[in-house]
Amino acid sequence: MKPTRIFLFTILYVSLTFLHTSCVREDTGDCIQYVLDMQAVDSNGNDLTATGALQKAEVYLFDEKGFIRKIPADISSDLIFGDDKNKRLTLVVWGNIKEDTLIAPDIPIGTPIEEARLQLREDTEGSHLPITDIFYCKKEVNNTTTRSGQGEYLTLVMERMSASLSIRTKYLTKHCPYNGKPYTLIVRGTGTEVNFTGKIIGKSAGYKPASYTDKQGDVYTLPFRIFPTAQEEYIEIDIYREHEIIYTITQDNNFKKLHAPAGKQTDINIDFHYTPPLITMDVLPWANIHQDTEL
Structure with a gap:
């Protein structure tokens, strides 16, 4: 006490x-x-x-x-x-x-709990910010x-409530020759809002985490946080070079849809050394990060 x-x-x-x-x-x-x-x-x-x-x-x-x-x-x-x-x-x-990642509007008196909600913020290009x-x-x-x-x-x-996610490619140059221009990752899925009952709602989000391209031409992210996927929901990952999508991932090699559960760290690796690419998804305790992020 x-x-x-x-x-x-x-x-x-x-x-x-x-x-x-x-x-x-x-x-x-x-x-x-x-x-x-x-x-x-x-x-x-x-x-x-x-x-x-x-x-x-x-x-x-x-x-x-x-x-x-x-x-x-x-x-x-x-x-x-x-x-x-x-x-x-x-x-x-x-x-x-925090209002730099979520919009928490004033709630009028009498608003039903299901209608009170928080919203993801967008960057200047319309992508959603990690939470x-x-x-x-x-x-x-x-x-x-x-x-x-x-x-x-x-x-x-x-x-x-948040889900932590990190993404890493290997041998991406085997699929797309590296021209020196950095890649961008967009994670789609989950909703853009959460109401005060804890339910994720709204249209599909498009998160744009900070992405890094190493000197071998592989792209990765450090762990970032998103709204979690509910049961039967999944995420997809688009790899962009400038404004062109060069690859989209929706499932791993076991045909399991990509997902990000609340309170867990999910590591997704895409290895282009294989054809088709070897895609693995590891769901780990929070902050257990197994990906190599050295340049």
């Missing part, structure tokens, strides 16, 4: 008179204060909170009528907010949302929950 937590609970009753206006009533018995503790976990449930993986968090409050308000959050301490204890609330927490290491949690607070006193402590466990 955090050192401040006992103190926080001791002041709950006193602070009821200072609750948000949505909880100001003649009978303060209808009011309750929630104390929120936020954690971030990896795909195996391991706590990442102390590792620095979670840098910032934003809490959004919904009820049965839609969006209510955004609650200022500080990941270094517990968060307190008050509301009507008879309401059925839904708390949505996003971790590491940050985002985390997500949705927790419903049912008004039938048994509560004691005037406060309730809630732990919000955010799971990693």
